[in-house]
Amino acid sequence: MNxxxxxxxxxxxxxxxxxxxxKWYSSGENNSxxxxxxxxxxSFVNTIHDDxxxxxxxxxxxxxxxxxxxxxxxRYNTQQITDWLSxxxxxxxxxxxxVETLSAKGHEVDVMIIKNTDRVPTFLKxxxxxxxxxxxxxxxxxxxxxxxxxxxxxxxxxxxxxxTELVKKQLGLNLxxxxxxxxxxxxxxxxxxxxxxxxxxxxxxxxxDFKVVFIDRNYDxxxxxxxxxxxxxxxxxxxxxxKYKTDIIKEINVINLDGGRFKAVVPDIGSISxxxxxxxxxxxxxxxxxxxxxxxxxxxxxxxxxxxxALNNFMKSIVLYRNNEHQKExxxxxxxxxxxxxxxxxxxxxxxxxxxxKLKTDVPRDSDELSDLAIERMAKQINVxxxxxxxxxxxxx
Numbered sequence: 001m002n003x004x005x006x007x008x009x010x011x012x013x014x015x016x017x018x019x020x021x022x023k024w025y026s027s028g029e030n031n032s033x034x035x036x037x038x039x040x041x042x043s044f045v046n047t048i049h050d051d052x053x054x055x056x057x058x059x060x061x062x063x064x065x066x067x068x069x070x071x072x073x074x075r076y077n078t079q080q081i082t083d084w085l086s087x088x089x090x091x092x093x094x095x096x097x098x099v100e101t102l103s104a105k106g107h108e109v110d111v112m113i114i115k116n117t118d119r120v121p122t123f124l125k126x127x128x129x130x131x132x133x134x135x136x137x138x139x140x141x142x143x144x145x146x147x148x149x150x151x152x153x154x155x156x157x158x159x160x161x162x163x164t165e166l167v168k169k170q171l172g173l174n175l176x177x178x179x180x181x182x183x184x185x186x187x188x189x190x191x192x193x194x195x196x197x198x199x200x201x202x203x204x205x206x207x208x209d210f211k212v213v214f215i216d217r218n219y220d221x222x223x224x225x226x227x228x229x230x231x232x233x234x235x236x237x238x239x240x241x242x243k244y245k246t247d248i249i250k251e252i253n254v255i256n257l258d259g260g261r262f263k264a265v266v267p268d269i270g271s272i273s274x275x276x277x278x279x280x281x282x283x284x285x286x287x288x289x290x291x292x293x294x295x296x297x298x299x300x301x302x303x304x305x306x307x308x309x310a311l312n313n314f315m316k317s318i319v320l321y322r323n324n325e326h327q328k329e330x331x332x333x334x335x336x337x338x339x340x341x342x343x344x345x346x347x348x349x350x351x352x353x354x355x356x357x358k359l360k361t362d363v364p365r366d367s368d369e370l371s372d373l374a375i376e377r378m379a380k381q382i383n384v385x386x387x388x389x390x391x392x393x394x395x396x397x
Contacts, residue, residue: 001054001100001102001111001113002102003102003103003104006056006102006104006109006111007104009054009056010056010059010064010066010104011064013064013149014061014149015148015149016044016047016049016053016146016147016148016149017047017049017051017053017054018053018054018055018056019040019044019054019055019056019061019149020056020059020060020061020064021055021056021057021058021059021061022057022058022059022060022061022067023057023058023069023072023074024057024069024072024074024075024076024110025037025074026074034084035137035138035154036154038085038088038138039138039144039151039152039154040055040151041055041085041095041097041112041114042095042122042123042143042144042145043144043145043146043151043152044114044146045095045114045117045120045122046120046121046122046143046144046145046146046158046166047145047146048145048162048165048166048168048169048174049116050116050118050169050174050175051116052113052114052115052116053113053114053116054111054112054113054114055111055112055114056109056110056111056112057069057072057075057109057110057111057112058072058104058107058108058109058110059109066104066105066107066109067107068104068106068107068108068109069107069108069109069110070107070108075110076099076112077099078097078098078099081097081099081112082094082097085097088124089124089125089126089140090122090123090124090125091122091123091124091125092119092122093117093119093122095114095115095117095122096114096115096117097112097113097114097115098112098113098115099111099112099113100113118169118170118172118183119170120166120169120170121143121145121158121163121166121167121170122143123140123141123142123143123144124138124139124140124141124142125140125141126140138154141157142157143157143158143162143163143166144157144158145158145162145166147162172184177244177247177249178249178250178289180210180244181210181242181244181249181250181289182289182292184204184206184207184210185289185292185293185295185296186292186295186296187204187206188295188296188299188300189300190204190205190206191203191204191205191296191300192205192300192302193300193302193303193304195303199213199214199215200213200214200304201213201214202296202300202302202304209244209245210243210244211243212240212241212242212243212293213240213241213243214238214239214240214241214254214263215238215239215240215241216236216237216238217237217238217239217253218237219237221235221237221368221369222234222235222362222363222364222367222369223235223359223362223363223367223369223378224255224378225282225317225377225378225379225381225382225385226257226264226267226282226314226317226318226382227255227257227258228355228358228359228378228379228382229313229314229316229317229382230257230258230310230313230314231258231259232257232258232259232261232362233355233358233359233361233362233363234259234362234363235255235256235257236255236256236260237253237254237255237256238253238254238255238256238263239251239252239253239254240252240253240254240265240293242289242293250289252265252266252289252290252293253265253266254266257306257310257314258306258310259362261306261310262297262304262305262306262307262310263297263304263305264294264297264306264314265284265290265291265293265294265297267282267283267284267318268282268283268284268285268290269281269282269283270282270283270319270327270331270388271331272331272334272335272338272341272384272388273331273335273338274335274338274339277338277342279338279341279342279345279380279384280377280380280381280384281317281319281381281384281385281387281388282317282318282319282381282385283318283319283320283321283327283385283388284318284319284320284321285321285322285323285324285326285327286320286321286322286323287322287323288323291320298311316382316385316386316389317381317382317383317385317386317389318385318389319385319388319389319392320392330388330391330392334388334391341384341387344387345380345383345384345386345387346383347376347379347380347383348379351379352375352376352379355375355378355379356370356375359375
């Protein structure tokens with residue numbers, strides 16, 4: 001969070017995303033304020049939206065005046081809160097929180113960021129209260145949530161409708177179908193590969209209405225940059241239809257690699273541009289359906305999954321971004337040092353010779369991929385991908 005984000009929140013009245021606190025909670029062993037802190041954290045964890053939430057310390061709740069917490073002796077940092085939560089009997093998992101300190105109008109403001117999760121509802125599983133709960137203990141199974149700007153009272157619990165909405169969030173039923181598909185793709189252990197007369201595919205065992213059907217695709221490209229890392233460099237193409245019941249939710253291009261030994265999702269193409277000159281490379285966005293399908297294929301240990309060696313070779317030149325914004329940020333930076341990237345990824349004659357030899361063995365003689373220009377293009381794409389991966393490793397933030 002930055003100062004601009006903070007002021008946007010301060011300008012907005014309290015809701016189910018953020019709350020203002022003039023001071024931190026008292027930390028004395030017999031003070032009920034620690035129970036209040038746990039209740040407030042649980043209330044924001046147990047919201048039905050899919051966004052992070054914020055407890056903002058050093059701002060009055062009524063007038064939203066910035067008063068600061070620089071003199072507050074009860075301040076907590078991330079490690080202190082995490083350690084405290086870890087010692088409590090919390091189900092189903094410890095809330096993920098982070099504390100950041102920002103400067104605002106000459107004061108320090110602490111912001112506790114409470115990460116969104118679908119592992120809800122969150123509650124204490126036993127009557128063990130932990131230190132500092134005072135005269136207002138939180139009981140086992142007591143569920144707190146937040147509606148608009150109001151939390152469940154410390155003596156109460158969420159009502160039936162609120163619990164129902166939390167269960168829907170847990171199961172992904174509050175999401176559009178593409179979001180639900182992304183959730184089930186992440187449950188790798190509950191997918192199964194099948195073959196029958198109508199074709200091949202994979203199916204979600206806990207809800208067979210979710211499945212992925214592989215359909216042959218005629219495409220006259222016989223090799224790509226990412227296939228040159230395999231023992232066999234020729235590829236064949238398919239379309240993966242992500243289906244819910246009879247509806248096709250999305251179609252994703254898939255290739256069979258290393259002579260058909262395993263499948264992989266076709267990566268996206270990234271580019272580093274400089275006045276019409278482009279350096280291309282292969283990439284995935286981790287938050288995309290494409291990458292979720294790729295991860296599922298890799299992890300489900302089926303007839304279509306690669307072994308560790310084949311997967312490592314495949315990923316050597318493929319860049320992983322968090323999302324589109326991450327890719328845009330990195331590419332904008334690299335565009336400013338285009339000449340450095342270009343020089344650092346110059347082609348190696350010996351590698352080109354090896355690629356050419358492999359291609360002559362595995363692809364038809366009349367293939368476009370056998371031209372010197374095509375081989376140099378694929379080799380350059382590999383080198384640029386490796387450069388960007390190394391750049392991200394060195395500048396991981």
